[in-house]
Amino acid sequence: MIHILFGASASGSLKFVLREMGRDKKEMVMSFWDMFSIGPVWQLHEETGKETRFEWMKKIITDEYDEFPDYKQRFEKAINQINSIPEGVHITIWTSDNAHEQIGMRYVLHLLKGKNIDITLINTTKAYEELFLVKKVKYTPLHTGEIPPEKLHVMYEQDYGKFFTDHDREDLEKEWLSLSESQETLRIWRNGRIQSVPEDYYDEFIINKAKKLHGKKKTNEFMKSARLIGEVLGHLDQYVGDAFLEYRLKKLIEKGIFESEGSLEAMRFYSVRLNR
Structure with missing residues (x-):
């Protein structure tokens, strides 16, 4: 089993859960340390698209600790890891209802296009609402990284995954291709869809x-x-x-x-x- 998540805190929490369960030797965690709701995703599956994104992210990432080379290295590492996934394995993608993780999931599906791989999706927003919502308290995590390890553990144990059919994958791969044609640098999640908005939106x-x-x-x-x-x-x-x-x-x-x-x-x- 290979788990794919989007963000350092989310992947760190799941690694902790797998260690606690004694499954860290059998199951691997891969992670994108990026923020897909911001910056260009135009042609990100091509080299030119990656360079366009890197140029834009240079403006965003602080110079104080010289973080940009580290960001670029992590991005390339994540892509290389995903491209090297062999056929026949089972992948679980963890994502919640926000533009960042939903775009990341579509990007990963495009990178895996054509591979004979079983893919399961765990939507942590839906799982959280079903398992942990308390009446009169309207709190839903904005992203998977906000969910503590013990709650991810319950989601894992409760088997909240949805198996992707070929048709599901094709639809989401098409959505990625459509996204990768856009020039916008800011995207939000509205009414169950990714929506591009102007950069000065906030x-x-x-x-x-x-x-x-x-x-x-x-x-x-x-x-x-x-x-x-x-x-x-x-x-x-x-x-x-x-x-x-x-x-x-x-x-x-x-x-x-x-x-x-x-x-x-x-x-x-x-x-x-x-x-x-």
């Missing part, structure tokens, strides 16, 4: 959260950029990550909507306030 949301924070202090003084981005993240119903939100905040600084003090090199080094 700019107004960021501005409104800043107004709210200024209002609480009743002054227009500078606030830590991490404080503002944390506030935005805490209220978003989509999974886009803090790096993208910081990228948009810097764009708003460029436009003069926010002013900043400190070094823009990394989030912890600067503060912002709305220009009034």
Whole structure:
């Protein structure tokens, strides 16, 4: 069995579960450490598409710890691992209802196209709602990485997988080809579908959260950029990550909507306030 997940925390949790169960020698975990809801996915299954994405991600990933080479290496490693999966194995793809994981799943299915492999899908959103939702508490994890290992363990044991037919796979592979024709750099999950939106889609949301924070202090003084981005993240119903939100905040600084003090090199080094 090979498990494929999208994100460091999700794959780390499942590795922990498999170790606890004593199955870590028999079952392998592969993971994309990327965020497919942001950045170009145009022709990502081709070399030119990968280079286009890498160029864009360079703008998003902070220079502070020289993370970009590591990001690129991990991306290539994940693709090489998936391409080297032999025929005849059983794969379980773990995904939840957000653009990032749903796009990742379609991308992986395209990479596996034509291989004689059994594929099962575990939708962690649906499994969570059926197994753990408490009446009057409306909490659903935004992504698989938010689900603690003990709950992933229950999903694994309860066998929540849906087996993909050839027809299922073909439909999702076609959806990938359609996605890979788009030029947008931001996608959300709405009404059970991946939807492309303009890159500035959340700019107004960021501005409104800043107004709210200024209002609480009743002054227009500078606030830590991490404080503002944390506030935005805490209220978003989509999974886009803090790096993208910081990228948009810097764009708003460029436009003069926010002013900043400190070094823009990394989030912890600067503060912002709305220009009034």
